Amino acid sequence: MNAVSKLDPMRDVIESDRAHVWHHISQHKQLETVDPRVYVEGRGMRLWDAAGREYLDSVSGGVWTVNVGYGRESIANAVRDQLVKMNYFSNAAGSIPGALYARRLIEKMPGLSRVYYGNSGSEANEKVFKMVRQIAHRHHGGRKYKILYRERDYHGTTIATLSAGGQPQRSAQYGPLTPGFVEVPHCLEYRSQWGAIDNYGERAADAIEEVILREGPDSIGALCLEPVTAGGGVITPPKGYWERVQEICRRHNILLHIDEVVCGVGRTGKWFGYQQYGIQPDFVTMAKGVASGYAAIACTVTTEAVFDMFKDDPTDPMSYFRDISTFGGCAGGPAAALENMRIIEDEGLLENTQRMGERLLANLRELQSRHAVIGDVRGIGLFCGAELVANRDTREPVEEKKVQAVLADCLANGVIIGATNRSLQGLNNTLCLSPALIATADDIDRITAAIDAALGRVFG
Numbered sequence: 380m381n382a383v384s385k386l387d388p389m390r391d392v393i394e395s396d397r398a399h400v401w402h403h404i405s406q407h408k409q410l411e412t413v414d415p416r417v418y419v420e421g422r423g424m425r426l427w428d429a430a431g432r433e434y435l436d437s438v439s440g441g442v443w444t445v446n447v448g449y450g451r452e453s454i455a456n457a458v459r460d461q462l463v464k465m466n467y468f469s470n471a472a473g474s475i476p477g478a479l480y481a482r483r484l485i486e487k488m489p490g491l492s493r494v495y496y497g498n499s500g501s502e503a504n505e506k507v508f509k510m511v512r513q514i515a516h517r518h519h520g521g522r523k524y525k526i527l528y529r530e531r532d533y534h535g536t537t538i539a540t541l542s543a544g545g546q547p548q549r550s551a552q553y554g555p556l557t558p559g560f561v562e563v564p565h566c567l568e569y570r571s572q573w574g575a576i577d578n579y580g581e582r583a584a585d586a587i588e589e590v591i592l593r594e595g596p597d598s599i600g601a602l603c604l605e606p607v608t609a610g611g612g613v614i615t616p617p618k619g620y621w622e623r624v625q626e627i628c629r630r631h632n633i634l635l636h637i638d639e640v641v642c643g644v645g646r647t648g649k650w651f652g653y654q655q656y657g658i659q660p661d662f663v664t665m666a667k668g669v670a671s672g673y674a675a676i677a678c679t680v681t682t683e684a685v686f687d688m689f690k691d692d693p694t695d696p697m698s699y700f701r702d703i704s705t706f707g708g709c710a711g712g713p714a715a716a717l718e719n720m721r722i723i724e725d726e727g728l729l730e731n732t733q734r735m736g737e738r739l740l741a742n743l744r745e746l747q748s749r750h751a752v753i754g755d756v757r758g759i760g761l762f763c764g765a766e767l768v769a770n771r772d773t774r775e776p777v778e779e780k781k782v783q784a785v786l787a788d789c790l791a792n793g794v795i796i797g798a799t800n801r802s803l804q805g806l807n808n809t810l811c812l813s814p815a816l817i818a819t820a821d822d823i824d825r826i827t828a829a830i831d832a833a834l835g836r837v838f839g
Protein backbone atom coordinates (compact mmCIF):
# COMPACT_ATOMS: atom_id res chain seq x y z
CA MET A 380 0.00 0.00 0.00
CA ASN A 381 1.25 3.47 -0.78
CA ALA A 382 0.75 6.52 1.48
CA VAL A 383 -2.56 7.51 -0.13
CA SER A 384 -4.06 4.04 0.05
CA LYS A 385 -3.15 3.79 3.74
CA LEU A 386 -5.28 6.86 4.34
CA ASP A 387 -8.11 5.58 2.17
CA PRO A 388 -8.10 1.78 1.76
CA MET A 389 -11.16 1.95 -0.51
CA ARG A 390 -9.22 4.15 -2.94
CA ASP A 391 -6.64 1.36 -3.05
CA VAL A 392 -9.37 -1.15 -3.90
CA ILE A 393 -10.81 1.07 -6.61
CA GLU A 394 -7.43 1.71 -8.19
CA SER A 395 -6.56 -2.00 -8.09
CA ASP A 396 -9.88 -2.75 -9.74
CA ARG A 397 -9.34 -0.07 -12.37
CA ALA A 398 -5.83 -1.36 -13.09
CA HIS A 399 -6.46 -5.10 -13.20
CA VAL A 400 -10.09 -6.26 -13.31
CA TRP A 401 -11.76 -6.85 -16.65
CA HIS A 402 -15.46 -6.44 -15.85
CA HIS A 403 -18.20 -8.49 -17.47
CA ILE A 404 -20.19 -6.93 -20.32
CA SER A 405 -18.51 -3.55 -19.78
CA GLN A 406 -16.90 -1.03 -22.11
CA HIS A 407 -13.82 -0.11 -20.11
CA LYS A 408 -12.87 3.19 -21.74
CA GLN A 409 -15.28 5.07 -19.48
CA LEU A 410 -13.70 3.53 -16.37
CA GLU A 411 -10.50 5.43 -17.10
CA THR A 412 -12.21 8.59 -15.89
CA VAL A 413 -15.10 7.33 -13.75
CA ASP A 414 -14.56 5.09 -10.74
CA PRO A 415 -15.69 1.49 -11.22
CA ARG A 416 -18.59 0.59 -8.95
CA VAL A 417 -17.48 -1.63 -6.08
CA TYR A 418 -20.09 -3.00 -3.69
CA VAL A 419 -18.75 -3.76 -0.26
CA GLU A 420 -21.72 -4.89 1.81
CA GLY A 421 -25.24 -6.23 1.43
CA ARG A 422 -28.16 -6.76 3.84
CA GLY A 423 -31.55 -8.00 2.70
CA MET A 424 -32.47 -5.90 -0.36
CA ARG A 425 -29.83 -3.23 0.34
CA LEU A 426 -26.26 -2.72 -0.81
CA TRP A 427 -23.51 -0.26 0.07
CA ASP A 428 -20.75 0.80 -2.28
CA ALA A 429 -17.12 1.73 -1.55
CA ALA A 430 -18.10 5.36 -0.97
CA GLY A 431 -20.67 4.28 1.64
CA ARG A 432 -23.69 5.08 -0.59
CA GLU A 433 -26.78 2.92 0.01
CA TYR A 434 -28.78 1.30 -2.80
CA LEU A 435 -32.02 -0.64 -3.02
CA ASP A 436 -31.36 -3.55 -5.37
CA SER A 437 -34.31 -4.41 -7.61
CA VAL A 438 -32.36 -6.88 -9.73
CA SER A 439 -31.08 -9.40 -7.16
CA GLY A 440 -27.39 -8.89 -7.78
CA GLY A 441 -27.76 -7.53 -11.31
CA VAL A 442 -28.78 -10.79 -12.96
CA TRP A 443 -31.72 -12.39 -11.11
CA THR A 444 -29.57 -14.29 -8.63
CA VAL A 445 -29.74 -13.30 -4.95
CA ASN A 446 -33.26 -14.66 -4.45
CA VAL A 447 -33.18 -14.78 -0.64
CA GLY A 448 -31.38 -11.45 -0.24
CA TYR A 449 -27.94 -10.41 0.99
CA GLY A 450 -26.21 -11.15 4.29
CA ARG A 451 -27.72 -14.56 5.05
CA GLU A 452 -25.53 -15.85 7.87
CA SER A 453 -27.27 -19.22 7.99
CA ILE A 454 -26.23 -19.95 4.39
CA ALA A 455 -22.68 -18.76 5.07
CA ASN A 456 -22.58 -21.03 8.15
CA ALA A 457 -23.93 -24.03 6.24
CA VAL A 458 -21.27 -23.56 3.57
CA ARG A 459 -18.51 -23.03 6.13
CA ASP A 460 -19.49 -26.12 8.12
CA GLN A 461 -19.52 -28.20 4.95
CA LEU A 462 -16.19 -26.84 3.70
CA VAL A 463 -14.31 -27.61 6.88
CA LYS A 464 -15.83 -31.10 7.02
CA MET A 465 -15.49 -32.10 3.35
CA ASN A 466 -15.07 -29.43 0.71
CA TYR A 467 -14.52 -31.42 -2.40
CA PHE A 468 -14.33 -34.66 -4.19
CA SER A 469 -15.20 -35.14 -7.84
CA ASN A 470 -18.88 -35.85 -8.34
CA ALA A 471 -17.94 -39.27 -9.68
CA ALA A 472 -18.49 -39.95 -5.95
CA GLY A 473 -21.29 -38.58 -3.79
CA SER A 474 -21.45 -36.00 -1.00
CA ILE A 475 -23.89 -35.65 1.88
CA PRO A 476 -25.35 -32.29 0.74
CA GLY A 477 -25.33 -33.40 -2.91
CA ALA A 478 -27.47 -36.45 -2.10
CA LEU A 479 -29.81 -34.60 0.25
CA TYR A 480 -30.34 -31.60 -2.03
CA ALA A 481 -31.07 -33.83 -5.03
CA ARG A 482 -33.86 -35.51 -3.04
CA ARG A 483 -35.31 -32.21 -1.79
CA LEU A 484 -35.27 -30.81 -5.31
CA ILE A 485 -36.86 -33.84 -6.90
CA GLU A 486 -39.66 -33.71 -4.29
CA LYS A 487 -40.59 -30.38 -5.88
CA MET A 488 -40.42 -31.62 -9.47
CA PRO A 489 -42.92 -34.44 -10.03
CA GLY A 490 -42.07 -36.58 -13.04
CA LEU A 491 -38.33 -35.86 -12.82
CA SER A 492 -35.86 -37.96 -10.91
CA ARG A 493 -32.16 -37.29 -11.64
CA VAL A 494 -29.91 -34.33 -10.83
CA TYR A 495 -26.59 -33.69 -12.58
CA TYR A 496 -24.47 -31.03 -10.84
CA GLY A 497 -22.45 -28.33 -12.58
CA ASN A 498 -21.44 -24.78 -11.82
CA SER A 499 -23.18 -22.34 -14.19
CA GLY A 500 -26.34 -21.92 -16.20
CA SER A 501 -24.43 -22.17 -19.46
CA GLU A 502 -22.87 -25.41 -18.33
CA ALA A 503 -26.19 -26.86 -17.19
CA ASN A 504 -27.62 -26.16 -20.64
CA GLU A 505 -24.62 -27.61 -22.43
CA LYS A 506 -25.09 -30.82 -20.43
CA VAL A 507 -28.54 -31.16 -21.97
CA PHE A 508 -27.17 -30.51 -25.45
CA LYS A 509 -24.59 -33.24 -24.91
CA MET A 510 -27.20 -35.65 -23.56
CA VAL A 511 -29.45 -35.00 -26.56
CA ARG A 512 -26.54 -35.54 -28.95
CA GLN A 513 -25.53 -38.76 -27.22
CA ILE A 514 -29.12 -40.03 -27.32
CA ALA A 515 -29.15 -39.24 -31.05
CA HIS A 516 -25.93 -41.19 -31.59
CA ARG A 517 -26.93 -44.19 -29.54
CA HIS A 518 -30.66 -44.45 -30.03
CA HIS A 519 -31.54 -42.72 -33.31
CA GLY A 520 -28.75 -43.80 -35.62
CA GLY A 521 -27.21 -40.29 -35.54
CA ARG A 522 -30.50 -38.59 -36.43
CA LYS A 523 -32.40 -36.32 -34.02
CA TYR A 524 -29.26 -34.30 -33.29
CA LYS A 525 -30.71 -30.83 -33.93
CA ILE A 526 -31.72 -28.59 -31.08
CA LEU A 527 -34.36 -25.91 -31.52
CA TYR A 528 -34.14 -22.63 -29.64
CA ARG A 529 -36.34 -19.55 -29.74
CA GLU A 530 -35.75 -16.07 -31.05
CA ARG A 531 -35.09 -13.67 -28.10
CA ASP A 532 -34.19 -16.47 -25.61
CA TYR A 533 -30.75 -16.73 -24.00
CA HIS A 534 -29.13 -19.91 -22.75
CA GLY A 535 -25.59 -18.93 -21.93
CA THR A 536 -22.28 -17.49 -22.90
CA THR A 537 -20.20 -20.39 -24.24
CA ILE A 538 -19.95 -20.89 -27.98
CA ALA A 539 -22.45 -23.78 -27.98
CA THR A 540 -24.98 -21.98 -25.78
CA LEU A 541 -24.57 -18.82 -27.88
CA SER A 542 -25.36 -21.04 -30.86
CA ALA A 543 -28.64 -21.81 -29.08
CA GLY A 544 -29.25 -18.13 -28.34
CA GLY A 545 -31.95 -16.05 -29.97
CA GLN A 546 -30.21 -12.74 -29.27
CA PRO A 547 -28.03 -11.93 -32.28
CA GLN A 548 -26.13 -9.08 -30.60
CA ARG A 549 -24.85 -11.52 -27.98
CA SER A 550 -23.35 -13.90 -30.52
CA ALA A 551 -22.20 -11.23 -32.98
CA GLN A 552 -18.40 -11.31 -33.40
CA TYR A 553 -18.08 -14.76 -31.80
CA GLY A 554 -18.76 -16.93 -34.82
CA PRO A 555 -18.44 -19.34 -36.40
CA LEU A 556 -21.05 -20.85 -34.13
CA THR A 557 -21.80 -24.51 -33.49
CA PRO A 558 -23.87 -26.28 -36.16
CA GLY A 559 -27.08 -28.15 -35.42
CA PHE A 560 -29.04 -25.37 -33.67
CA VAL A 561 -32.16 -24.03 -35.36
CA GLU A 562 -34.24 -20.98 -34.42
CA VAL A 563 -38.02 -20.86 -33.94
CA PRO A 564 -40.07 -17.61 -33.74
CA HIS A 565 -40.57 -15.68 -30.49
CA CYS A 566 -43.91 -15.51 -28.68
CA LEU A 567 -44.14 -11.84 -27.73
CA GLU A 568 -47.67 -10.83 -28.63
CA TYR A 569 -46.90 -7.10 -28.25
CA ARG A 570 -44.62 -7.55 -31.27
CA SER A 571 -46.83 -10.04 -33.08
CA GLN A 572 -45.44 -11.43 -36.34
CA TRP A 573 -49.00 -12.15 -37.54
CA GLY A 574 -50.75 -8.86 -36.81
CA ALA A 575 -53.62 -8.65 -34.31
CA ILE A 576 -55.06 -12.16 -34.06
CA ASP A 577 -57.24 -13.85 -31.42
CA ASN A 578 -55.22 -16.99 -30.89
CA TYR A 579 -51.70 -15.57 -30.84
CA GLY A 580 -50.42 -18.18 -28.34
CA GLU A 581 -51.50 -21.14 -30.46
CA ARG A 582 -50.24 -19.44 -33.62
CA ALA A 583 -46.80 -18.87 -32.07
CA ALA A 584 -46.66 -22.54 -31.00
CA ASP A 585 -47.72 -23.65 -34.48
CA ALA A 586 -44.82 -21.60 -35.84
CA ILE A 587 -42.53 -23.99 -33.95
CA GLU A 588 -44.18 -26.92 -35.66
CA GLU A 589 -43.66 -25.28 -39.03
CA VAL A 590 -39.92 -25.22 -38.35
CA ILE A 591 -40.04 -28.86 -37.22
CA LEU A 592 -41.78 -29.91 -40.41
CA ARG A 593 -39.39 -27.85 -42.54
CA GLU A 594 -36.30 -29.38 -40.88
CA GLY A 595 -37.80 -32.86 -40.62
CA PRO A 596 -39.01 -34.17 -37.22
CA ASP A 597 -36.61 -37.05 -37.58
CA SER A 598 -33.67 -34.64 -37.37
CA ILE A 599 -34.75 -32.85 -34.19
CA GLY A 600 -33.85 -34.09 -30.71
CA ALA A 601 -34.94 -31.30 -28.40
CA LEU A 602 -36.64 -27.95 -28.04
CA CYS A 603 -34.98 -25.59 -25.56
CA LEU A 604 -37.11 -22.73 -24.17
CA GLU A 605 -37.17 -20.34 -21.25
CA PRO A 606 -40.54 -20.58 -19.44
CA VAL A 607 -40.59 -16.78 -19.35
CA THR A 608 -37.95 -15.16 -21.56
CA ALA A 609 -35.71 -13.10 -19.30
CA GLY A 610 -32.96 -10.98 -20.90
CA GLY A 611 -34.81 -11.04 -24.21
CA GLY A 612 -37.47 -8.72 -22.78
CA VAL A 613 -39.36 -10.44 -19.92
CA ILE A 614 -41.74 -12.25 -22.27
CA THR A 615 -44.54 -14.03 -20.44
CA PRO A 616 -45.99 -16.73 -22.67
CA PRO A 617 -49.32 -15.94 -24.35
CA LYS A 618 -52.48 -17.93 -23.50
CA GLY A 619 -52.63 -21.36 -25.09
CA TYR A 620 -48.92 -21.39 -25.99
CA TRP A 621 -47.47 -23.96 -23.64
CA GLU A 622 -50.26 -26.52 -23.99
CA ARG A 623 -49.75 -26.51 -27.75
CA VAL A 624 -45.92 -26.60 -27.44
CA GLN A 625 -46.10 -29.69 -25.24
CA GLU A 626 -48.49 -31.38 -27.65
CA ILE A 627 -46.20 -30.62 -30.62
CA CYS A 628 -43.15 -32.03 -28.82
CA ARG A 629 -45.00 -35.23 -27.96
CA ARG A 630 -46.32 -35.61 -31.50
CA HIS A 631 -42.84 -35.42 -33.00
CA ASN A 632 -40.97 -37.25 -30.23
CA ILE A 633 -38.94 -34.17 -29.36
CA LEU A 634 -37.54 -33.78 -25.84
CA LEU A 635 -38.61 -30.60 -24.06
CA HIS A 636 -35.79 -28.72 -22.30
CA ILE A 637 -36.92 -25.90 -20.03
CA ASP A 638 -34.20 -23.41 -19.08
CA GLU A 639 -35.08 -22.31 -15.55
CA VAL A 640 -31.77 -20.55 -14.92
CA VAL A 641 -33.69 -17.34 -14.16
CA CYS A 642 -37.21 -18.58 -13.33
CA GLY A 643 -36.14 -21.51 -11.17
CA VAL A 644 -36.35 -21.63 -7.38
CA GLY A 645 -39.13 -19.19 -6.72
CA ARG A 646 -38.72 -16.22 -9.05
CA THR A 647 -42.24 -16.50 -10.53
CA GLY A 648 -43.95 -17.44 -7.25
CA LYS A 649 -43.81 -21.21 -7.81
CA TRP A 650 -40.74 -23.37 -7.40
CA PHE A 651 -40.30 -23.45 -11.17
CA GLY A 652 -41.63 -21.28 -13.95
CA TYR A 653 -42.83 -24.27 -15.98
CA GLN A 654 -45.13 -25.21 -13.09
CA GLN A 655 -47.16 -22.06 -13.84
CA TYR A 656 -48.16 -23.57 -17.19
CA GLY A 657 -48.79 -27.25 -16.44
CA ILE A 658 -45.89 -28.50 -18.56
CA GLN A 659 -44.11 -31.82 -18.11
CA PRO A 660 -40.53 -31.28 -19.29
CA ASP A 661 -37.87 -33.87 -20.07
CA PHE A 662 -35.03 -31.61 -18.92
CA VAL A 663 -34.94 -28.68 -16.53
CA THR A 664 -31.80 -26.59 -16.01
CA MET A 665 -31.25 -24.13 -13.16
CA ALA A 666 -28.43 -22.12 -11.62
CA LYS A 667 -28.66 -18.52 -10.37
CA GLY A 668 -31.26 -18.74 -7.59
CA VAL A 669 -30.42 -22.30 -6.57
CA ALA A 670 -28.04 -20.97 -3.91
CA SER A 671 -28.79 -17.24 -4.38
CA GLY A 672 -25.16 -16.56 -5.28
CA TYR A 673 -23.78 -17.82 -1.95
CA ALA A 674 -22.04 -20.62 -3.85
CA ALA A 675 -21.72 -21.56 -7.50
CA ILE A 676 -24.06 -24.44 -8.32
CA ALA A 677 -26.11 -25.50 -11.32
CA CYS A 678 -28.39 -28.49 -11.82
CA THR A 679 -29.46 -30.35 -14.93
CA VAL A 680 -32.51 -32.35 -13.97
CA THR A 681 -34.10 -35.06 -16.08
CA THR A 682 -36.42 -38.04 -16.08
CA GLU A 683 -35.70 -41.68 -15.29
CA ALA A 684 -36.54 -42.49 -18.92
CA VAL A 685 -33.71 -40.25 -20.16
CA PHE A 686 -31.36 -41.49 -17.43
CA ASP A 687 -32.08 -45.11 -18.38
CA MET A 688 -30.85 -44.45 -21.91
CA PHE A 689 -27.37 -43.86 -20.45
CA LYS A 690 -27.09 -47.22 -18.72
CA ASP A 691 -28.79 -49.52 -21.18
CA ASP A 692 -25.64 -51.42 -22.14
CA PRO A 693 -23.06 -51.72 -19.34
CA THR A 694 -20.90 -53.98 -21.51
CA ASP A 695 -20.28 -51.10 -23.93
CA PRO A 696 -17.49 -48.86 -22.55
CA MET A 697 -19.02 -45.85 -24.36
CA SER A 698 -22.60 -46.27 -23.14
CA TYR A 699 -22.69 -43.86 -20.18
CA PHE A 700 -22.73 -40.03 -20.02
CA ARG A 701 -19.02 -39.35 -20.46
CA ASP A 702 -19.05 -35.88 -18.99
CA ILE A 703 -17.53 -34.26 -15.94
CA SER A 704 -17.61 -30.85 -14.29
CA THR A 705 -14.75 -30.31 -11.82
CA PHE A 706 -16.61 -27.75 -9.76
CA GLY A 707 -19.83 -29.74 -10.03
CA GLY A 708 -18.21 -31.68 -7.17
CA CYS A 709 -17.92 -28.71 -4.78
CA ALA A 710 -19.93 -29.70 -1.71
CA GLY A 711 -20.45 -26.06 -0.69
CA GLY A 712 -22.92 -25.62 -3.58
CA PRO A 713 -25.58 -28.11 -2.48
CA ALA A 714 -24.97 -27.16 1.18
CA ALA A 715 -25.87 -23.56 0.29
CA ALA A 716 -28.78 -24.74 -1.88
CA LEU A 717 -30.28 -26.81 0.96
CA GLU A 718 -30.27 -23.81 3.30
CA ASN A 719 -31.55 -21.53 0.53
CA MET A 720 -34.51 -23.86 0.03
CA ARG A 721 -35.20 -24.04 3.77
CA ILE A 722 -35.31 -20.24 3.93
CA ILE A 723 -37.77 -20.02 1.02
CA GLU A 724 -40.05 -22.55 2.72
CA ASP A 725 -39.80 -21.32 6.31
CA GLU A 726 -40.19 -17.65 5.40
CA GLY A 727 -43.07 -18.27 2.98
CA LEU A 728 -41.17 -16.60 0.14
CA LEU A 729 -43.18 -18.19 -2.67
CA GLU A 730 -46.35 -16.63 -1.23
CA ASN A 731 -44.54 -13.33 -0.73
CA THR A 732 -43.36 -13.43 -4.33
CA GLN A 733 -46.92 -13.89 -5.57
CA ARG A 734 -48.24 -11.02 -3.42
CA MET A 735 -45.38 -8.62 -4.06
CA GLY A 736 -45.31 -9.57 -7.75
CA GLU A 737 -48.95 -8.53 -8.07
CA ARG A 738 -48.12 -5.25 -6.37
CA LEU A 739 -45.16 -4.63 -8.68
CA LEU A 740 -47.27 -5.33 -11.78
CA ALA A 741 -50.08 -3.10 -10.51
CA ASN A 742 -47.62 -0.28 -9.78
CA LEU A 743 -46.09 -0.60 -13.25
CA ARG A 744 -49.55 -0.54 -14.86
CA GLU A 745 -50.34 2.58 -12.91
CA LEU A 746 -47.12 4.16 -14.24
CA GLN A 747 -48.16 3.07 -17.74
CA SER A 748 -51.41 5.02 -17.33
CA ARG A 749 -49.39 8.21 -16.72
CA HIS A 750 -46.28 7.73 -18.89
CA ALA A 751 -46.95 7.35 -22.62
CA VAL A 752 -43.43 5.98 -23.00
CA ILE A 753 -44.45 2.69 -21.34
CA GLY A 754 -45.91 0.69 -24.21
CA ASP A 755 -46.28 -2.69 -22.52
CA VAL A 756 -46.01 -4.13 -19.01
CA ARG A 757 -45.34 -7.85 -18.55
CA GLY A 758 -44.42 -10.16 -15.75
CA ILE A 759 -45.19 -12.93 -13.31
CA GLY A 760 -44.10 -13.06 -9.69
CA LEU A 761 -41.12 -10.87 -8.89
CA PHE A 762 -40.06 -10.89 -12.51
CA CYS A 763 -41.44 -7.91 -14.42
CA GLY A 764 -40.64 -5.76 -17.41
CA ALA A 765 -41.83 -2.47 -18.89
CA GLU A 766 -41.21 -1.96 -22.59
CA LEU A 767 -40.47 1.66 -23.52
CA VAL A 768 -41.67 3.05 -26.85
CA ALA A 769 -41.21 6.38 -28.60
CA ASN A 770 -44.72 6.10 -30.06
CA ARG A 771 -47.52 3.99 -28.62
CA ASP A 772 -49.33 3.64 -31.95
CA THR A 773 -46.37 2.48 -34.01
CA ARG A 774 -44.67 0.81 -31.02
CA GLU A 775 -41.35 2.20 -32.20
CA PRO A 776 -38.85 1.35 -29.46
CA VAL A 777 -37.04 4.15 -27.62
CA GLU A 778 -33.31 4.38 -28.20
CA GLU A 779 -31.11 2.20 -26.02
CA LYS A 780 -29.27 5.24 -24.64
CA LYS A 781 -32.54 6.66 -23.31
CA VAL A 782 -33.23 3.36 -21.53
CA GLN A 783 -29.74 3.53 -20.06
CA ALA A 784 -30.44 7.12 -18.94
CA VAL A 785 -33.43 5.81 -16.93
CA LEU A 786 -31.16 3.25 -15.26
CA ALA A 787 -28.53 5.90 -14.51
CA ASP A 788 -31.15 8.21 -13.01
CA CYS A 789 -32.49 5.48 -10.73
CA LEU A 790 -28.95 4.54 -9.71
CA ALA A 791 -28.09 8.16 -8.89
CA ASN A 792 -31.17 8.12 -6.66
CA GLY A 793 -30.18 4.94 -4.88
CA VAL A 794 -32.24 2.31 -6.74
CA ILE A 795 -30.60 -0.30 -8.96
CA ILE A 796 -32.84 -1.38 -11.83
CA GLY A 797 -32.03 -3.38 -14.98
CA ALA A 798 -32.81 -3.34 -18.70
CA THR A 799 -32.35 -5.51 -21.74
CA ASN A 800 -29.04 -4.49 -23.26
CA ARG A 801 -26.99 -5.28 -26.36
CA SER A 802 -29.11 -8.34 -27.07
CA LEU A 803 -31.45 -7.46 -29.91
CA GLN A 804 -30.54 -4.66 -32.27
CA GLY A 805 -33.11 -1.86 -31.90
CA LEU A 806 -35.09 -3.74 -29.26
CA ASN A 807 -33.06 -3.19 -26.12
CA ASN A 808 -35.89 -1.17 -24.67
CA THR A 809 -37.34 -3.11 -21.73
CA LEU A 810 -36.78 -2.16 -18.11
CA CYS A 811 -36.27 -5.33 -16.06
CA LEU A 812 -37.16 -5.78 -12.40
CA SER A 813 -36.42 -8.85 -10.33
CA PRO A 814 -36.17 -7.93 -6.66
CA ALA A 815 -35.28 -10.55 -4.07
CA LEU A 816 -38.19 -12.76 -2.99
CA ILE A 817 -38.08 -11.06 0.42
CA ALA A 818 -39.20 -7.68 -1.02
CA THR A 819 -41.70 -5.74 1.11
CA ALA A 820 -44.50 -3.47 -0.08
CA ASP A 821 -42.32 -0.47 0.83
CA ASP A 822 -39.44 -1.81 -1.28
CA ILE A 823 -41.73 -2.33 -4.27
CA ASP A 824 -43.22 1.15 -3.94
CA ARG A 825 -39.76 2.72 -3.68
CA ILE A 826 -38.60 0.93 -6.81
CA THR A 827 -41.56 2.08 -8.88
CA ALA A 828 -41.37 5.61 -7.43
CA ALA A 829 -37.75 5.81 -8.61
CA ILE A 830 -38.81 4.69 -12.10
CA ASP A 831 -41.68 7.19 -12.08
CA ALA A 832 -39.30 10.06 -11.29
CA ALA A 833 -36.67 8.85 -13.76
CA LEU A 834 -39.17 8.57 -16.63
CA GLY A 835 -40.34 12.09 -15.85
CA ARG A 836 -36.78 13.43 -15.97
CA VAL A 837 -35.62 11.49 -19.04
CA PHE A 838 -38.76 11.77 -21.18
CA GLY A 839 -40.32 14.94 -19.75
Ligand SMILES: Cc1ncc(COP(=O)(O)O)c(C=O)c1O
Pocket residue numbers: 442498499500501502504533534535536605609610638639640641666667
Ligand atom coordinates in the same frame (compact mmCIF):
# COMPACT_ATOMS: atom_id res chain seq x y z
C1 LIG B 1 -32.15 -17.99 -19.14
C2 LIG B 1 -30.67 -18.09 -18.92
N1 LIG B 1 -30.06 -19.25 -19.18
C3 LIG B 1 -28.73 -19.41 -19.00
C4 LIG B 1 -27.96 -18.37 -18.53
C5 LIG B 1 -26.49 -18.57 -18.37
O1 LIG B 1 -26.16 -18.69 -17.03
P1 LIG B 1 -24.64 -18.48 -16.55
O2 LIG B 1 -24.32 -17.03 -16.71
O3 LIG B 1 -24.66 -18.95 -15.12
O4 LIG B 1 -23.78 -19.33 -17.39
C6 LIG B 1 -28.56 -17.15 -18.23
C7 LIG B 1 -27.76 -16.02 -17.70
O5 LIG B 1 -28.19 -14.90 -17.59
C8 LIG B 1 -29.95 -16.99 -18.45
O6 LIG B 1 -30.56 -15.81 -18.25
